[in-house]
Amino acid sequence: MKNTAKYLIPALLLSSGLLLPAVAFSQDLNPTVEVSRQYRGALMDINKPSVPMAIPDSVQKFNLAFDYSVFDNPFKGAYEFRPFMMDMDLAPGDSGERTLYLRAGAGYTLHPTLDFVWSPLKGDRFRLSLYARHRSYIGKYRSLSLDTAPETAVISPDGSRFSGYDLLSEAGVDGSYDWDKGLLYFKAGYYGTALKDTLVRRNYDGVDLKFGISSKERVESHFVYDVEARYRYAEDKVSYTMFPSKDKVCMTEHDFSLGASLGGMFKSGHSVMLGIGADFASYGALYSSYAGCLSFTPRYLFSDNRWDISLGVRLAFLLHNNDGGLLPSQNTARGQVVYPDIRIDFTVIRKYLDLYLTAGGGPDINRYSSLLSGNRHVTPLYNNMYPGGTYNTGPLLDNTVERVSAAFGIEGNIASRLRYDLRAGYRNFANAPFWTTALYTDAGVTRLSPGIGYSPCQMFFTRLDLSWTSQDVKIGGWMQYLSTDLAGRGADVFAPSPFSGYADIVYNWKGRIFVGADCAFGTARRGSLIVPGGPSSVQARIPGYADLGVTLEYAFTRKFSFWLRGGNLLDMAVQITPLYAGSGIHFTAGISLDL
DSSP: OOTTHHHHHHHHHHHHTOOOOOOOOOOOOOTTSOOOOOEEOOTTGGGSOOSOOSSOOSSOOOOOSOOSSOSOOTTTTSSOOOTTOOOOEEOTTOOSOOOEEEEEEEEESBOOEEEEEEEEEEOSSEEEEEEEEEEEEEEEEEEEEEEOSSSSEEEEEEEEEEEEEEEEEEEEEEEEEEETTEEEEEEEEEEEEEEEOSSEEEEEEEEEEEEEEEEOOOOTTOEEEEEEEEEEEEEEEEEETTSTTOOEEEEEEEEEEEEEEEEEEEETTEEEEEEEEEEEEEEEETOOEEEEEEEEEEEEEEEOSSEEEEEEEEEEEEEEEEOOTTSOOOSOOOOOSEEEEEEEEEEEETTTEEEEEEEEEEEEOOOHHHHHHHOTTOOTTTTTEETTEEOOOOOSSOOEEEEEEEEEEEEEEETTTEEEEEEEEEEEEEEEEEEEEEEEEETTEEEEEEEEEEEEEEEEEEEEEEEEEOSSEEEEEEEEEEEEOHHHHTOSSBOOOSEEEEEEEEEEETTTEEEEEEEEEEOOEEEEEBOTTSSSOEEEEEOOEEEEEEEEEEESSSSEEEEEEEEOTTOOOOOSSTTOOBOSOEEEEEEEEEO
């Protein structure tokens, strides 16, 4: 594909007023949930950030496979922090009457945001939609430097700024066929990004395919199934400002995953299910390697008036090869094959109070596309080269291996308005990815370069999720405390923020005016910088942040509205991933059309 594709698509969409929501890529296969592909877009909800804080990119969080949030959030979709984002979802329960959804906006600094869904075919059983989507950050970044005056060096703004951009474009078709006993769905589309900063210029182009089929009937002795397959082919072309030749480094990726859940009831309240997972990624050009994971998870499920029990064991097998030459071997971390897969729920007060216990673990191959989804500033050569020579800081791609995880929680609601989920637990990793940086000197100028590092780690956590819903007011948020032993291990990586969280509130006046405020925060992160060729690493700190935003939306009719959003109103250097922070306060305005 030509590099211009990712620029041409957003330009055409802007000129024609097209936009769309991204179709969710989910590997979670739940045999007890009926799937629907009908589209729902709601006023104001689209503006709200929405997912557990992990390590999202400072412009966009996509489908990063590794994160520091713990277990699934029952209020998923309401609390993810996505700066510069306005999301929509495909959700069940919609009337299915919408034919076209359009939402567009831009502002200062420039954050073009476009979403478009058009459903020309939507019968009782077959639905077909065309979609397009664009997200961008175009403007100034705060230039960050290392202040070594304090005892622990601080990565903070030096007062200067540099121009750059980070663009995302998607377009394609998605559809479904719904019959009495099952649902079939598919997607085919283009995914492209373009990026420029002081170190690198990137053009990433990919083709995505997805196919899934799921049964509906959940009656005794009935066989149930849920199968989904995904494939992506992508090319990443990167040029480095540090290399005078401006030669491009190319990396290709074939990414395939298959997830299935099969089984059924053999007695009322008793079921047996088998989960099957296959993940495979192969790389060409710069890297010549592949990585894969094959897993089988047999489960016994029991359910009665108070208990919901899932007892399983996961058997996971990792495979890889490497012909990388001078490059470090990739995906070499190994697991122990057998992992727990357990969840026990007990209903104390029906519909109001539940207790639960979970235990899990397992490996993940950490694909290249997942790495770029979390931080597109990371380059294929980060862990392998610097100007004037080579060094080896370890693999760019390695497996996450979680030996075991466990959590105990309490969830429920009060008066059907206040929902809560409080949990605490422990995670033990044989190998896990964390953000890191390298410090080197180029032509007398000291530079910082972002990257990825891997380390064993133990984590202790406590997390609280809350939501309040009334006719006029909606409040949501989460707060998390996380403790790791990375400092004691001497790993050259940055630990996640000990405290982080997100909160938002929306007031709805007569269904016409929506006023909202939100804030995401994270305390300072501490770690070590890698010094290529140096005697040792450098202890450093990334300052904490609070990203305050406000949103106003006015609905002229039920089908047309105008919205305005202001972000980072405290004008802080928000380094969600190290070394990159937007220019500061920004505003975005746009329209929404729902036909």
